[in-house]
Amino acid sequence: MNTPVDSVQTFHGGCPHDCPDTCSMEFKVRDGRLIEVKGNPEHPMTRGGLCVKLKDYEKRHYHPDRLLYPMKRVGPKGSKQFERITWDEALDTIVNRWQGLIAEYGPQAIMPASYLGNQGLVHGLNGGDAFFNRLGATVCERTFCGEGSCTAWLLTVGPTAGVDPESFIHAKYIVIWACNSVSTNLHHWHIVKEAQKKGARVVVVDSYASRTAKEADWHIAPRPGTDGALAMAMMHVIINEGLVDQDYVDHYTVGYRELAERANTCTPAWAEKITGIPAEDIRRFAREYATTPPAAIRLGVALERSYGGSQAIRAVTCLPALIGAWRHVGGGVLQFPVWEHPYRFDVISRPDLIPEGTQVVNILQLGRALLGEIALKTPIKSLMIWNTNPVTQSPETDKIIAGLQREDLFTIVADHFISDTAAYADLVLPAAMGAEMEDMILSWGHLYLTYNTKCIEPPGEAIPNNEIFRRLAKRLGFEEDNFKWSDSECLEHYVAWDAPACEGIDLNYLREHGFARLKVGTKDDRAPHKAGNFPTPTGKCMFYVEGAKNFVAGPFRQMYEGFQPGEDLDPLPGYVPNRESADTNPALAAQYPLNIISPKSHGFLNSCYANVAEKIKGQGEQFVLINPADADMRGIQESAKVRVFNGRGAFEGEARITRDVNPGVVVATLGYWRQLNNGTVNCISAAEFGDMGHSTTFSDNLVQVELG
Ligand SMILES: Nc1nc2c(c(=O)[nH]1)N[C@H]1C(S)=C(S)[C@@H](COP(=O)(O)OP(=O)(O)OC[C@H]3O[C@@H](n4cnc5c(=O)[nH]c(N)nc54)[C@H](O)[C@@H]3O)O[C@H]1N2
Ligand SMILES: Nc1nc2c(c(=O)[nH]1)N[C@H]1C(S)=C(S)[C@@H](COP(=O)(O)OP(=O)(O)OC[C@H]3O[C@@H](n4cnc5c(=O)[nH]c(N)nc54)[C@H](O)[C@@H]3O)O[C@H]1N2
Ligand code: SF4
Ligand SMILES: [Mo]
Numbered sequence: 001m002n003t004p005v006d007s008v009q010t011f012h013g014g015c016p017h018d019c020p021d022t023c024s025m026e027f028k029v030r031d032g033r034l035i036e037v038k039g040n041p042e043h044p045m046t047r048g049g050l051c052v053k054l055k056d057y058e059k060r061h062y063h064p065d066r067l068l069y070p071m072k073r074v075g076p077k078g079s080k081q082f083e084r085i086t087w088d089e090a091l092d093t094i095v096n097r098w099q100g101l102i103a104e105y106g107p108q109a110i111m112p113a114s115y116l117g118n119q120g121l122v123h124g125l126n127g128g129d130a131f132f133n134r135l136g137a138t139v140c141e142r143t144f145c146g147e148g149s150c151t152a153w154l155l156t157v158g159p160t161a162g163v164d165p166e167s168f169i170h171a172k173y174i175v176i177w178a179c180n181s182v183s184t185n186l187h188h189w190h191i192v193k194e195a196q197k198k199g200a201r202v203v204v205v206d207s208y209a210s211r212t213a214k215e216a217d218w219h220i221a222p223r224p225g226t227d228g229a230l231a232m233a234m235m236h237v238i239i240n241e242g243l244v245d246q247d248y249v250d251h252y253t254v255g256y257r258e259l260a261e262r263a264n265t266c267t268p269a270w271a272e273k274i275t276g277i278p279a280e281d282i283r284r285f286a287r288e289y290a291t292t293p294p295a296a297i298r299l300g301v302a303l304e305r306s307y308g309g310s311q312a313i314r315a316v317t318c319l320p321a322l323i324g325a326w327r328h329v330g331g332g333v334l335q336f337p338v339w340e341h342p343y344r345f346d347v348i349s350r351p352d353l354i355p356e357g358t359q360v361v362n363i364l365q366l367g368r369a370l371l372g373e374i375a376l377k378t379p380i381k382s383l384m385i386w387n388t389n390p391v392t393q394s395p396e397t398d399k400i401i402a403g404l405q406r407e408d409l410f411t412i413v414a415d416h417f418i419s420d421t422a423a424y425a426d427l428v429l430p431a432a433m434g435a436e437m438e439d440m441i442l443s444w445g446h447l448y449l450t451y452n453t454k455c456i457e458p459p460g461e462a463i464p465n466n467e468i469f470r471r472l473a474k475r476l477g478f479e480e481d482n483f484k485w486s487d488s489e490c491l492e493h494y495v496a497w498d499a500p501a502c503e504g505i506d507l508n509y510l511r512e513h514g515f516a517r518l519k520v521g522t523k524d525d526r527a528p529h530k531a532g533n534f535p536t537p538t539g540k541c542m543f544y545v546e547g548a549k550n551f552v553a554g555p556f557r558q559m560y561e562g563f564q565p566g567e568d569l570d571p572l573p574g575y576v577p578n579r580e581s582a583d584t585n586p587a588l589a590a591q592y593p594l595n596i597i598s599p600k601s602h603g604f605l606n607s608c609y610a611n612v613a614e615k616i617k618g619q620g621e622q623f624v625l626i627n628p629a630d631a632d633m634r635g636i637q638e639s640a641k642v643r644v645f646n647g648r649g650a651f652e653g654e655a656r657i658t659r660d661v662n663p664g665v666v667v668a669t670l671g672y673w674r675q676l677n678n679g680t681v682n683c684i685s686a687a688e689f690g691d692m693g694h695s696t697t698f699s700d701n702l703v704q705v706e707l708g
Contacts, residue, residue, distance in 0.1 A: 012514030013037065014452040015054060016124070016434050017605045018116035018145075020336075020445020021187040023050055024515040025057070027435045029455050034058040034435045043515055044166060044523075045187045045446050052618060053605050060433065061456070063612065065417050067430035068460025077405045078424050080675075087461060087471070090427055094384075095475045097410050098135075101381050107136035108378035113363055115144055117387035117415075117608070120439030120452065121343060122490045123432075123465040124387065129349035130482040131469040136355045138380065141362040141694060144393065146336065146444070148304035148695025151565055152313035153335045155545050156573075158535035161340040163296050163332035165446055166523035169195050170330030173292035176204045177316060178227065179300025182211040183602040185445060188298065201292065203285065205230070207597055207699070208625065208667050209660035220285060221662060222275040224595050224699040225306030228575035230282065231315035233271035235263035237286035238322055245324025252532035253321050255544020255572070262572050274575065276662065290323045294331035302599060306700035308576025310692035315573035321541035326529035336444040340520050342499035343442065348490075350482060362694055363388070365687045367396045370403020382410040386431065386465055391420035392607040392674060395685035395698070398649045414468055417611055420674045430462035437464035438487045440495070440510070447518045449495070449502075451510040454487075466490065544571050565692050576691055580702040592646045592702035594630065596666045598681035604671035611673055622653040622677055625667040626705060631657045634706060641708035644668065644684060646701075651679030652708045666705060 013025035024040035037057040041048035050057070070090035075081025085093075101109045112132040118124040125142070133139075165188045168174060174192055181189040189212070196202045196217070204216035205227065213219040222230050238244055239260050249256045268279035275282075289295055297320065303313055317333055325331035346352070359377050361369045368374045370383075383404075391400055404411060404424035413422040414429035422428050436458040441450040458464075463471075466487060473483035485493065488507075497506055501518040510516055520526065534541050547567045582589040603619025604610040610619075624642050636642060642655045644666070653668055661667055668681050688697050 007031070008035070009455070011435075011453040011455040012040070012451050012511070013435060014439070014441035014450035014515075015050070016118045016120055016439070016441055016452065017054070017608065018119055019605065020185050020443065021045065021051075022119065022441050022443035022445060022448070022450050023054070023187065024448070024450055025050065027453065027455050029435075032456060034061050034456050037435075040514060043448070045448070047187070047190065051186050052603060053609050053615065057434065060612075061435060062459070063417075065611065066459060066462075067416060067418065067428060068462060069430055070461065071428045073426045077407075077426075078401070080418055080423050082428060090429060091471055091475055093427060094412060094472065098382060101410070105378050105381060108138045108359055109381040110135065111138040111361055111380045111383050112140050113366065113383055113385045113388055113390060114140065115142055115363065115388035117389070117606075118465065119442050120437075121348065121442055121494045122439045122487050123437055124439070124442065126345060126348045127465050128386065128469055129351075130353065130480070131473055131478070133350050133353035134473070134478050134480060135476070136358065138378070139354060139358055139360045141360050143362060143364060143694040144696065146301050146304070147693035148310035148690045149299065149301060149313050149335060149693075151693035152304075152310040153317060155565060156314050156317040156542050157529070159339040160528060160535050161337035161447060161520065162528070163330065163334045164521070164523050164526045165298075165334055165337065166191060167330040167526055168192055168296050168298070168334075169198075169523065170328070171195055171294045171296040172200050173289055173295040174200050174202045175289065175295070175297045176202065176212060176216070177297055177299055178206060178303035179298055180206070180210040180212045180599055181298070182215065184600050185298075188445065192298075201288065207665060208662070210599070211602065220277055220281065222277055223662075224597050224665065225308060225578040225581070226275040226575070227303055228308050228312035228315050228573070229266065229271040229274040230277060231312060231319065232263055232266035232573070232575055233268045233282045234286040234289065234319065235259070235315070235322060236266045237268060237283050238290050239263055241287065243287065243290035244322055245327075248324035248327065249322065252529070252534070253541045253543055254538050255542065258572055259318065259543040262574060266575070274577075289319070293325065294328035295320070295323065295325045296330055297333040299333060299335045302597075302699065304690060304695045305698040307579040307688070307690050307697055309690045309695055311570065311574050311576045315575075318541065318543050318573055321543070327527065329525060329527045331527070332529065337447050338442065338444040340447065340501060340518060341442065341449070342496040342501050344494055344496050348494050350480070353480070362689075363390060364394055364689070364694070364696060366390050366394055367399025367403050368687055370406065370409065371399055373399075381408060382412070384412045385421055386414035386468075389415070389419045389421045389607045391424070392671065392680050392682060395682050395687045395696070396648055397674070397680060397683045414465060419607065423675060429468060430460060432458040432462045432464040436462070438491070440491055447520055448515045449505065449510060449518065450515050453511070543573070545569065546571050578700040579688060579697065580686075580700050588702055592704045593664070594666045594703050594705060595664060595699075596644065596668060596681070596684065596701050596703045597699045598668055598670050598685065601669040601671045607671045607673060610671040611676065622651070622668060622672045623656045624653040624705065625656050625658055625661045627659065627661050627663045627665070628657050629663045630666070630705070631655060636705070636707060642705050643708040644703050644705050646684050646703045648686060649679060649683030651677070651681060651683050666703065
């Protein structure tokens with residue numbers, strides 16, 4: 001591209017947001033100004049369209065609230081009173097404070113905190129790892145999203161991309177399991193809709209009638225956290241009714257006998273009591289799924305958000321092998337296609353630089369760590385935060401805020417705006433945005449490499465994340481190559497360009513074309529496990545796994561520190577009840593009888609855009625969906641202000657009385673800023689881990705609702 005038309009130049013872009021779609025974009029630039037951002041019409045998944053969040057992405061670059069200069073705090077923590085300083089003063093302050101802390105406590109007194117706020121290889125999730133590993137800082141374990149799922153996936157089928165999201169076009173039976181694709185995976189949803197038009201039956205398994213569930217042919221609504229029981233009962237029906245593909249099972253799976261034994265007790269009647277789904281519906285679902293090939297399942301991240309979530313994901317991931325769905329193009333299960341992207345995480349993150357015995361703190365337990373509720377070898381005295389906004393996104397918010405208010409804590413936040421987290425910083429650093437920096441954008445939702453051109457200068461004195469680390473590394477005298485590479489050189493080193501998946505693709509090709517499909521088969525011929533070939537230690541689909549010794553570490557070793565499932569791993573998948581439920585904790589359930597789920601907002605991207613007036617208008621103010629029966633018994637009228645609370649905290653929202661939720665369940669979507677609202681959904685969520693991979697438990701959460 002890059003063709004001037006009336007002095008407008010077009011450049012290839014990639015959406016840097018935390019979204020599986022990783023859209024390929026066109027940046028239009030005139031006189032050094034970004035004037036329009038569009039979806040790339042040539043990209044088979046983007047298809048020329050962006051989502052509602054990004055449709056005016058150029059405006060975000062010029063938002064009047066953008067951070068333009070480094071600033072230091074001049075009022076009390078949280079008061080948002082900051083004063084401009086120079087980059088030299090900012091960097092000198094950081095280095096001086098850190099050197100003092102290192103002398104007194106050692107480098108582990110410093111902790112980085114980051115996530116996928118930027119999904120670039122250079123400026124994204126792992127961008128600061130090499131720097132902080134070299135510093136010897138506390139390792140930040142980042143298990144916000146997908147780590148229970150990844151552990152379950154690796155245990156069962158190994159690091160495979162599974163069924164190609166584009167191959168869903170060939171499916172005749174599509175199950176979208178705990179994923180609100182219309183809002184969160186729009187560019188896959190287009191394909192599902194097309195398949196539906198061609199006659200595929202689309203079933204959505206979701207604990208409430210999401211936008212996606214409303215467009216399905218059939219919506220199945222298990223109680224939150226009970227999907228494991230549903231999947232096990234499906235196995236029961238498949239096995240007992242002779243719907244197993246015995247030839248596939250015999251050749252390409254391990255542990256069928258043990259699995260069948262367990263499934264034998266998991267009757268539909270048993271599952272009905274747990275899930276709330278009529279036994280007859282469970283039978284029908286299992287029969288349809290097993291007898292309508294090709295059958296494809298799309299696993300949503302939300303499936304892992306309860307104590308037994310990962311065991312449930314293991315169960316669902318076993319289903320395709322049981323019925324031989326993998327034999328067909330468009331059959332199988334889709335988790336994160338990123339497993340077949342040839343990134344060199346060891347080069348990006350440099351885990352070899354982590355000093356032996358370094359302590360690890362999980363970002364979900366940031367509040368507990370800052371308040372000394374978790375035993376740490378070295379207390380955290382300084383936090384550097386970028387690409388994440390834990391005050392809105394991490395659980396137990398009130399504890400995080402109490403921690404961030406500690407006078408002895410030196411907090412640095414790099415961001416685009418004074419986020420809820422930046423509000424508590426001692427120093428804020430202005431970060432560059434999408435069109436202002438070169439990168440390749442990782443995708444966990446498709447099989448394309450995506451390039452992003454730097455085509456405008458950042459405003460004010462904003463700089464890309466990697467430049468912050470380069471400048472700090474220079475001041476600290478770090479000599480490793482990582483800290484000397486330009487962003488372009490990083491890209492040369494960060495991808496295994498010689499991998500078979502990259503055949504015929506290099507950085508120049510990407511610069512010219514913007515995106516490239518990996519060489520892993522086409523959507524019309526890819527059936528990676530037609531004849532087994534699972535990248536597990538046995539080469540087979542593992543219904544049965546014996547302890548951690550059979551575990552294959554994936555490419556994100558540092559990204560997912562919490563991976564090790566441990567020797568006490570249940571060798572089989574199964575149903576594990578919620579930690580917070582009437583069965584497991586009746587006293588708690590008596591006090592807080594409603595199970596809240598807090599999925600993504602349609603109009604926001606996590607907390608991004610939830611400070612932009614037009615986007616709030618589109619999304620609406622914080623609401624709480626509640627069933628008429630639950631509203632009536634609390635005297636709650638439509639649109640009333642309600643308070644949602646439990647022992648961890650409270651937030652307020654507007655009641656929407658609807659049968660979209662079943663009695664006993666309430667829904668409030670995520671992302672709203674605390675500084676603009678009375679609390680957020682994460683004031684009430686728990687920092688307890690799920691059963692594997694230190695996953696989140698946002699859906700395993702009991703509350704009470706009352707008039708506000
Ligand atoms: N209750 C509940 N909580 C949840 C979830 C849920 O479903 N329910 N979902 C969880 C999940 S799946 C996730 S992934 C996490 C997400 O949690 P976060 O990763 O914290 O998500 P964001 O709120 O988008 O925060 C990203 C921040 O990075 C900033 N940023 C973006 N790009 C850049 C950049 O290039 N440089 C710098 N320095 N900053 C940048 C943004 O402005 C924003 O403030 O939330 C989790 N929290
Ligand atoms: N618009 C928009 N898009 C986004 C994001 C965003 O914030 N906004 N965030 C991005 C990120 S970081 C991620 S991880 C993805 C996540 O995308 P999704 O995987 O779609 O995650 P959620 O929207 O949190 O939840 C999906 C659905 O799962 C349901 N659910 C919750 N708990 C359960 C349960 O226990 N069982 C069942 N069966 N259903 C349950 C919820 O009701 C919800 O409709 O979306 C990405 N895309
Ligand atoms: S947020 Fe997702 S759907 Fe929207 S433009 Fe970015 S990658 Fe595409
Ligand atoms: Mo996420």
